[in-house]
């Protein structure tokens with residue numbers, strides 16, 4: 001195979017300045033964490049934004065950033081403050097993100113945001129065209145770059161282009177609200193293969209293509225003049241072994257050599273071995289249903305006083321998009337709820353919710369996964385949710401229960417979890433109780449099935465299947481044209 005290049009808004013590393021020097025830190029979010037494990041297997045570049053505005057940096061610092069990233073196989077696309085505001089915060093996160101997550105009331109329809117989206121997609125396409133050679137493969141990722149496939153295809157038709165959407169594709173009735181719906185679809189249709197996490201998202205996309213353009217669609221093949229475009233579902237996996245190995249390593253480390261997080265958690269159990277920990281980890285995003293989850297946990301403590309002092313919820317909220325107003329409001333709401341639950345049900349020896357607003361290193365994440373009896377994953381809408389998979393992979397002692405929202409793409413692969421509707425706080429409250437009281441045998445049975453499934457279809461298999469389909473569609477297209 002020729003080279004395969006990856007194009008996404010965020011690179012696997014974002015830049016932070018520590019004591020005046022640029023430092024690379026792993027980016028957060030499903031795309032970056034998932035793809036980070038696989039991209040070095042393909043001998044191309046990863047083209048993307050390093051996460052800092054270019055006009056806030058001196059030319060010398062920009063050169064240092066580029067050099068650091070180049071060592072990791074990455075090519076930076078620099079965006080100015082204005083572009084970050086109107087493209088990233090504007091059209092990406094104030095228009096597409098809320099719309100595709102069914103938060104129509106949050107959507108901004110600003111023509112200037114749209115113009116910035118077109119312009120920045122052009123910048124990404126130009127940068128990509130600069131680094132690719134004839135016959136290469138390009139894999140474009142996510143909602144920030146929906147116009148890039150067509151922009152590349154129109155300049156270099158002999159490049160095979162894959163596109164993967166990491167968020168839900170909404171139903172046509174929601175998608176049609178967008179004034180620029182035709183342009184977005186046309187942009188996507190520049191790709192040869194368009195992938196989604198679930199069959200439902202694929203179906204929604206095909207239905208929008210059919211209704212808006214009336215193209216001929218046979219099963220999942222779209223026919224436009226002499227082009228064939230394939231749409232398919234590829235549920236993204238995780239680097240299963242990385243989590244499993246890390247959990248095994250932690251388990252084998254003598255207690256006094258473990259991290260502070262681990263030692264603190266051990267102390268919690270020393271006070272009473274019957275105590276339980278419930279875990280909640282997300283970017284602080286309104287699609288994740290954090291307030292619903294907190295309210296359900298508050299109700300649980302209200303209605304089950306016997307569990308006060310016995311159960312603690314660890315709430316890790318990873319800062320995200322904090323210049324966007326809905327994220328700022330959400331943070332206040334979450335912090336108010338945490339305060340109110342702790343004020344109502346806590347005492348000197350007991351804090352019901354341990355709240356952390358920060359990123360956590362990989363090692364600490366795995367420690368949290370391995371020490372928490374229950375994972376509470378209740379997004380109101382989520383493309384996939386890799387945290388659910390990471391929790392399962394880290395449970396090397398084969399126990400642990402997951403309460404999972406039916407609105408997360410991952411639910412299709414996790415029928416053994418306790419499945420809830422996140423808008424039903426009563427049901428979530430009952431699910432928390434069921435999870436805490438689930439007999440160990442049943443926990444093991446459910447977990448083993450999920451572990452087996454996730455191990456089999458990890459992120460490497462996912463990427464391999466996607467790239468395999470991309471090669472196949474390339475061949476189908478060539479055979480078709482040769483006829």
Ligand code: F6P
Nearest residue numbers: 010028029030031142166320321
């Ligand atoms: O995994 C989905 C995703 O939306 C990515 O596209 C995105 O990069 C990530 O989550 C985190 O968001 P952001 O890039 O805005 O920090």
